[in-house]
Amino acid sequence: QSVLTQPPSASGTPGQRVTISCSGSSSNIGSNYVYWYQQPPGTAPKLLIYRNNQRPSGVPDRFSGSKSGTSASLAISGLRSEDEADYYCAAWDDSLSAVVFGGGTKLTVL
Amino acid sequence: QVHLQESGPGLVKPSETLSLTCTVSGGSISSYYWSWIRQPAGKGLEWIGRIYTSGSTNYNPSLKSRVTMSVDTSKNQFSLKLSSVTAADTAVYYCASVPRIVGANGYFDYWGQGTLVTVSS
Numbered sequence A: 001q002s003v004l005t006q007p008p009s010a011s012g013t014p015g016q017r018v019t020i021s022c023s024g025s026s027s028n029i030g031s032n033y034v035y036w037y038q039q040p041p042g043t044a045p046k047l048l049i050y051r052n053n054q055r056p057s058g059v060p061d062r063f064s065g066s067k068s069g070t071s072a073s074l075a076i077s078g079l080r081s082e083d084e085a086d087y088y089c090a091a092w093d094d095s096l097s098a099v100v101f102g103g104g105t106k107l108t109v110l
Numbered sequence B: 001q002v003h004l005q006e007s008g009p010g011l012v013k014p015s016e017t018l019s020l021t022c023t024v025s026g027g028s029i030s031s032y033y034w035s036w037i038r039q040p041a042g043k044g045l046e047w048i049g050r051i052y053t054s055g056s057t058n059y060n061p062s063l064k065s066r067v068t069m070s071v072d073t074s075k076n077q078f079s080l081k082l083s084s085v086t087a088a089d090t091a092v093y094y095c096a097s098v099p100r101i102v103g104a105n106g107y108f109d110y111w112g113q114g115t116l117v118t119v120s121s
Helices: none
Strands: A009-012 A018-023 A034-039 A046-049 A063-068 A071-076 A085-093 A098-101 A105-109 B003-007 B018-025 B032-039 B046-051 B057-059 B067-072 B077-082 B091-099 B115-119
Touching: A009 A018, A018 A085, A018 A105, A034 A063, A034 A071, A046 A063, A071 A085, A098 B046, B003 B091, B018 B032, B018 B091, B018 B115, B032 B067, B046 B067, B046 B077, B046 B091, B057 B067, B077 B091
Parallel strands: A009 A105
Antiparallel strands: A018 A071, A034 A046, A034 A085, A063 A071, A085 A098, A085 A105, B003 B018, B018 B077, B032 B046, B032 B091, B046 B057, B067 B077, B091 B115
């Protein structure tokens, strides 16, 4: 059972917009930055969003992050086949004094 | 661009100690903090802990009693030791860099390719 809660799966067709949610609590998302990682099959995770809504250099602006209260969301617009991957949210938890991850969401592009 | 490479035995016997090293290239080890993260097959990511080049560490409370991290700045390497392993410790182990900025907890900007460690007799 992960500290941060994500839906196990999401799907969309090419060109669509999909969102992936990440729910936490006041000790993690509510008081710290949220990060998002993309992990295509068989590869290492890659940083997608940092500090709630910032994109590292090289990440397309189709990817966006937001945070409100104790929840965060990752939005992917103009869905492409190469977006098919697992997506993880992460945040620091003040109570646990640890980085906590969501359980991951498997995105399927239909 | 920072490049990270994990190395170490791929097979460890139950009750023994898992030892991994991460070699940093393309940047100074002193420019970042360093973390270990693991992922059992078909499952999610688990943060193991982090180390600063000063040697200061923070470990996941769930693993704290068994984890030791160290850093060797002369070799641009940092290491993980996990003692008393069981089959539940079988996973892909990743090393990752953490920028030296305020609020960077959870911020892993470069990752190694990962190394599979299997715990089995």
